[in-house]
Amino acid sequence: MKSFIRAALASALAMATVLGIQAQASTQSGSTQSGSAKGSEKTVEEAYLQASIETMIIKEQAAADSKEMKLVALQYAKQAIDAGRKNEEMRAALEYLALESTMVQARSGGVGRPTNNYPDVRAKACDYLGEFPTAASKDALVKVALSDNEPMVLSAAMRSLGKIGMNDNDEVTQVIAFIVNRFDILAPDNSLAFDSLVALGRIAEKNNGIKDPAAIRAIIRIQSGNYITPVKKMADQTMDKLRQYQGNSSSGSKK
Numbered sequence: 001m002k003s004f005i006r007a008a009l010a011s012a013l014a015m016a017t018v019l020g021i022q023a024q025a026s027t028q029s030g031s032t033q034s035g036s037a038k039g040s041e042k043t044v045e046e047a048y049l050q051a052s053i054e055t056m057i058i059k060e061q062a063a064a065d066s067k068e069m070k071l072v073a074l075q076y077a078k079q080a081i082d083a084g085r086k087n088e089e090m091r092a093a094l095e096y097l098a099l100e101s102t103m104v105q106a107r108s109g110g111v112g113r114p115t116n117n118y119p120d121v122r123a124k125a126c127d128y129l130g131e132f133p134t135a136a137s138k139d140a141l142v143k144v145a146l147s148d149n150e151p152m153v154l155s156a157a158m159r160s161l162g163k164i165g166m167n168d169n170d171e172v173t174q175v176i177a178f179i180v181n182r183f184d185i186l187a188p189d190n191s192l193a194f195d196s197l198v199a200l201g202r203i204a205e206k207n208n209g210i211k212d213p214a215a216i217r218a219i220i221r222i223q224s225g226n227y228i229t230p231v232k233k234m235a236d237q238t239m240d241k242l243r244q245y246q247g248n249s250s251s252g253s254k255k
Contacts, residue, residue, distance in 0.1 A: 130160030
């Protein structure tokens with residue numbers, strides 16, 4: 001409870017600082033420029049300071065004990081992403097949230113169930129990592145896929161891996177195939193299978209096809225598995241697209 005209060009006070013103080021800086025900057029620009037179009041624009045230093053404080057708030061809230069603070073951190077991160085204020089520290093905070101309970105587990109008194117197991121937080125963090133198309137984001141999402149057990153988190157990781165589109169040495173497609181096979185054997189999940197197919201389709205678009213046999217076998221497994229009709233149709237469509245890439249590649253090489 002104390003940590004929650006400290007985090008809330010820190011966030012409120014930091015946000016008040018941001019608002020104060022913005023108000024001061026607005027007053028100064030209005031008095032010095034007096035009607036000039038440039039008077040409403042922030043200086044480079046002011047914009048950098050605002051972004052730094054915003055990132056600090058997100059990092060502190062992400063590291064807080066309470067789920068509520070983590071959700072607020074995600075809300076602020078989404079606002080910053082939508083406004084184009086992305087940076088590596090923010091990405092690292094999202095990576096922490098995506099991997100928190102699988103890589104860093106907190107337990108009451110050191111025993112019992114993890115007290116920081118928040119699948120919805122991890123899922124949102126995975127979704128937002130897709131907005132940072134870097135190798136670091138890809139690596140973090142691969143870690144999530146190989147360590148998390150919640151289908152909703154894995155689905156979000158699949159979506160973002162597809163959005164990023166990196167697949168050097170078939171690393172990502174093999175991870176997706178692993179997830180599909182793992183759940184197909186234990187408990188087929190329609191949403192997870194669908195998102196995996198979407199991810200494979202996006203990766204194919206960005207890499208002129210997929211040549212990973214494991215990915216092909218995963219799609220076939222969905223086609224013939226215990227899934228609802230829309231998911232099977234999606235598998236058929238994905239396979240058709242992969243065949244088209246192969247056909248285009250073959251015709252191009254003949255020329």
